[in-house]
Amino acid sequence: MIVPLTHLLILASILFALGLLCVLIWRSNVIMMLIGIEIMLNAAMLVFVAGSNHWGMADGQVFALMIMAMTSAEVSLALAMVVYLHRRKKTVNVDEFRELRDQ
Amino acid sequence: MTLADIRIALPLLILAIGALLTLICGAVTRKQTIATTIAVLAAVGAGLAAMTAPAVLVAPSLGLSASGLTRLFIVCFALMSAAVLVLSSGYNVYRDIRGEEYPATILFATFGMVALACATNLLIIFLGLEAMTFGFYILVAIDREQRVSSEAGLKYLLLGAVSAAFLAFGIALLYCVAGTLGISEVMQRTLAGTPNPVALAGWACLLIGIAFKLSLVPAHLWTPDVYEAAPAPVVAFLSGASKAAAVLLLLLLLPQAGDLAILRVPLFALALFSMVVGNLAALRQNRVRRMLAYSSIAQMGYVALALLSHKGGGFQAAAFYAIAYGIMSLAAFGAIGILERNGCGANLDDYRGRGFSHPLAAGVLAIALFSLAGIPPTIGFTGKFLIFASAIRAGEIALAILGILTAAVSVYYYLRVVTALYLQRSEHEERERLGVFETAVLGLSSVLIILLGLFPSPLLDFLRTQLP
Numbered sequence: 001m002i003v004p005l006t007h008l009l010i011l012a013s014i015l016f017a018l019g020l021l022c023v024l025i026w027r028s029n030v031i032m033m034l035i036g037i038e039i040m041l042n043a044a045m046l047v048f049v050a051g052s053n054h055w056g057m058a059d060g061q062v063f064a065l066m067i068m069a070m071t072s073a074e075v076s077l078a079l080a081m082v083v084y085l086h087r088r089k090k091t092v093n094v095d096e097f098r099e100l101r102d103q
Numbered sequence: 104m105t106l107a108d109i110r111i112a113l114p115l116l117i118l119a120i121g122a123l124l125t126l127i128c129g130a131v132t133r134k135q136t137i138a139t140t141i142a143v144l145a146a147v148g149a150g151l152a153a154m155t156a157p158a159v160l161v162a163p164s165l166g167l168s169a170s171g172l173t174r175l176f177i178v179c180f181a182l183m184s185a186a187v188l189v190l191s192s193g194y195n196v197y198r199d200i201r202g203e204e205y206p207a208t209i210l211f212a213t214f215g216m217v218a219l220a221c222a223t224n225l226l227i228i229f230l231g232l233e234a235m236t237f238g239f240y241i242l243v244a245i246d247r248e249q250r251v252s253s254e255a256g257l258k259y260l261l262l263g264a265v266s267a268a269f270l271a272f273g274i275a276l277l278y279c280v281a282g283t284l285g286i287s288e289v290m291q292r293t294l295a296g297t298p299n300p301v302a303l304a305g306w307a308c309l310l311i312g313i314a315f316k317l318s319l320v321p322a323h324l325w326t327p328d329v330y331e332a333a334p335a336p337v338v339a340f341l342s343g344a345s346k347a348a349a350v351l352l353l354l355l356l357l358p359q360a361g362d363l364a365i366l367r368v369p370l371f372a373l374a375l376f377s378m379v380v381g382n383l384a385a386l387r388q389n390r391v392r393r394m395l396a397y398s399s400i401a402q403m404g405y406v407a408l409a410l411l412s413h414k415g416g417g418f419q420a421a422a423f424y425a426i427a428y429g430i431m432s433l434a435a436f437g438a439i440g441i442l443e444r445n446g447c448g449a450n451l452d453d454y455r456g457r458g459f460s461h462p463l464a465a466g467v468l469a470i471a472l473f474s475l476a477g478i479p480p481t482i483g484f485t486g487k488f489l490i491f492a493s494a495i496r497a498g499e500i501a502l503a504i505l506g507i508l509t510a511a512v513s514v515y516y517y518l519r520v521v522t523a524l525y526l527q528r529s530e531h532e533e534r535e536r537l538g539v540f541e542t543a544v545l546g547l548s549s550v551l552i553i554l555l556g557l558f559p560s561p562l563l564d565f566l567r568t569q570l571p
Binding site: 070 | 255264
């Protein structure tokens with residue numbers, strides 16, 4: 001393998017941190033939060049493929065494929081909810097949804 | 104695929120086919136009762152299939168197994184989903200939730216839990232956990248007429264997706280260290296000897312993901328909102344079965360490792376903060392459902408304490424308490440659902456005098472609250488006793504004392520509801536409306552709360568043979 005595992009792990013960690021940051025700070029738009037979550041999951045997939053290559057086994061790649069399938073289901077669910085919320089409240093800003101809270 | 108493989112996968116097959124039949128049934132007839140009946144039969148059938156399966160089977164080609172612990176939990180999940188379906192049939196008429204997708208989604212969520220229980224590798228565990236959570240994403244937001252239910256659904260979905268990413272990343276890092284996804288190999292290679300930094304990062308991510316599913320502090324923020332807005336039977340299922348599934352996940356993983364010293368500090372912190380924050384926040388609540396949500400955070404803190412003190416038999420205590428908490432939340436939220444259907448509001452004041460106007464539902468709620476508070480002779484007392492005994496045996500004296508103190512504090516807010524139910528008269532004079540099956544489910548769960556509290560030894564002996 002030309003690229004060592006460590007480098008891939010570092011790259012994936014940076015991607016994961018960027019995705020998490022996106023979720024935490026981009027609260028004005030649900031779609032951007034979903035993109036952040038996608039980036040986090042992509043980082044996980046990258047680690048799986050890297051590990052699978054490192055060990056010469058296929059199960060990590062199978063896991064990556066399964067994450068892709070899971071992600072597509074999750075995004076379809078989330079976007080359906082975004083469409084519904086937008087129709088209801090005319091906003092996709094997460095901070096606008098705060099009827100449920102401690103009194 | 105051999106006959107033994109099919110035998111192991113039988114509960115899964117029954118649940119999947121049952122869910123599909125429920126969906127098809129909706130295309131043929133619009134009668135809600137038929138879909139619910141099919142779903143209940145499928146759930147009970149899956150439980151029976153798991154009960155009759157021969158002991159200790161492994162299907163390596165499927166990544167599934169059927170050990171005793173697995174089968175015990177499959178039976179619990181299946182019966183709990185059947186009970187939830189029965190309770191929802193009346194509640195959904197009141198909330199005007201129609202359609203065959205409700206029972207089908209409950210079955211799909213149960214499918215995820217059963218898959219998780221059977222898993223022998225991390226892929227099946229992850230897929231099972233996510234299949235279960237997907238079901239709950241839909242179920243929490245299923246009441247589209249209510250404003251708040253979509254808000255709760257959005258919060259649960261976003262935080263759930265982040266926790267799924269953490270879980271996947273954690274498993275990926277562990278895979279990089281271990282080179283395989285098999286549970287026992289991963290556990291032995293990532294926790295033994297001097298800790299590998301990649302394995303430590305993997306465990307940190309994995310624990311964050313699981314802390315969300317168990318609603319342990321600091322991943323607990325979704326809990327009160329979801330508990331407040333979701334339909335009551337869904338909350339019973341979420342709080343009982345999905346948390347039991349997350350505890351089972353840890354019980355499948357942790358006993359396989361020889362040495363858990365690395366996980367002591369994170370589990371210690373999770374248990375400490377969950378017990379303190381959950382119990383103190385519950386004290387301030389005036390809405391019964393929110394109060395129970397914070398109390399569930401505290402209860403899961405006790406389970407984390409049990410897992411931490413595995414050297415003193417904590418695994419058995421955790422398994423026992425997971426099942427006990429499932430039964431208690433089924434009784435509590437089943438009763439709350441029936442009270443709400445009979446016109447009871449969300450605040451504590453609305454529960455005044457319900458013990459006289461709605462004797463059955465209020466009685467079951469009172470038993471469940473006594474049990475949650477840990478008052479003998481209930482299952483909650485036995486479970487808490489086992490947890491604190493194992494913690495003291497394992498040398499976690501400080502946490503055990505803190506746990507006992509916070510449990511004593513918790514008695515106040517549980518009994519506040521009971522006093523509101525019984526000690527204050529009110530003007531409600533309407534009659535209690537209850538179905539036969541709902542009465543049976545509530546009665547059965549309250550009988551189990553007392554019976555397992557008085558005679559816990561059969562269940563405990565079984566758990567002792569299954570867990571170290």
